[in-house]
Amino acid sequence: MTGPDLLRVDGLAVQLGRASILDDVGLVIRPGATMGVVGESGCGKSTLLRAILGILPRHARIPRGAILFEGRDILSDQAASARGRIGFVPQDPYLSLNPVFRAGTQLLEVMRRHAPGNRRQHRAKLIELFRAVQLPDPEGALDKYPHEFSGGQRQRLLIAAALSCDPALLVADEPTTALDVTTQREILALLRRLASERGLALLFVTHDFGVLATLCEQVTVLYAGRVVESGLTRAVLDAPEHPYTRMLLACHPDRAADLIGIPGTVPAADAQPSGCRFHPRCPIAHASCATEVPPLLLTEDRSVACPWHHEPLPEMAVV
């Protein structure tokens, strides 16, 4: 490996009861880099983020794998506090803040834990951040309750909160899906500007290829809890190699002349198929796909978990 990694997820598996949510997931983010994670609903995107943030459901288990942040294993209790340098922008700004406490109270509590300085410095810093995220009335915002902000304002507030402890990595879980299109665009522009100004690395979960293309240099595609393809966003979007990625991109309304679907559905997490988890839906599946887990193959510009990735797909049915 060249250069120090900021975040390194290695062979991570997460189980909920008997269901395997993630299996052997790996990804690497260098300081200042931007990484997107895409996949259908239920593929494990949010679970991956939650494992990194340490907020998995109480009954989740991590049988294998490691998550190294700045070289420390944050899955171990000793290094869990290193997560203070990871900022998080949640998907749903509505119940991310407790409705009964003022915004300032909740944000300052986090800073008391993770940021140097006293309360007055913390207040000043938050107001400055509110200005940076263009929240209206930055001075008054600390004393407002969460419901006094609009959806877009609340998202800005949470971005400011995520930045309040000087993170090295900003993790965002589809932070724009709950917002309308114009607000979406502003929030994305804001995230991009803040990340480049502050030299932040960005880990961005989305199912929107447009967002992916504008925001992320690199992409990791998840299917049913496994990485199927990862590499430079440009390369993957222009010439996807894994059959799943190829079909997923063909589904995108902007890219396909005719709307095409992927037959079948994402398998339930407690009934994952053997071998390649995509084989029951794959048009070019070989017999060995049902028995052998395909390893991630390194090609010139990416890694792809399919030995048959150069085979053409048959003509797909138009939905």
Added chain:
Amino acid sequence: MSLLRRLLRDPVAALGLVIVIFAVLVAILAPWIAPYPEDAFESHLLQRLREPSVEFPFGTDNLGRDILSRVILGTRNALAVALSVVLASTVIGIPIGLAAGWKDGWLSDILMRLTDVFLAVPQLILALALGQLMAPGLGTAMVALALTYWPFFARTVFAETRRLRGALFVDALAGIGAHPLRILLLHVLPNAAPAILVRATIGMGFTILTAAILGFLGVGAVPPSPDWGLAVAEARQYLPEAWWFPTFPGLAILLLVLAFNLLGDGLRDAADPRLRRSRR
């Protein structure tokens, strides 16, 4: 504080609040403001069933006692019963709601089915049955009332806990190692506080009414204590001549129950602005 301000902007709710505060003051000062405080237990047979006059503004009862004094002295009883029943109900209902709402599983199922069972028990019938089993009296009535009122608090708190247990701020608290008790009591329960307050206020009026009914039926307060419901019951055989005998205790019940209901409604509207338009 903004809750109080919004409440006072609603004249009907403000009226309810004024009456409730007045009743509380009367209850506290009862022995000093009642014209004949000793009439709680003494009888004066020579002056029985006198009409309202300057000397006895509400008249006298079948034992010659000043009805005004007994209405004033009865306020304390009514409020004490209502307050203890509502307090006991919250003490039982809130922990059950929190515990059942936090986790799925057999404990949650058992607690909520138990709640449903108690919700299905008719209040008056349970009180009458308990009165037969134990000694009839105010204590028995209060036990019966508390046993049938806690499920409302359990359900309210249960619903709020269910709604919030998956919220991100709860996950974040759990993620940094906060104890579930701390999360529930300091972060989830305050969200249910307005609903609990509304339910408790309406429960006060409801309990006063039911306690009066139990007194009337003879399984609540026992003579000679100055109880409003009991007074109405005793007055029955002197009707229609002694109209003042049941009228003034009855009016006291009406006024206090009405006040608590108005206040409860006003609190609900003030706590939830979305409902404000529902009432003209």
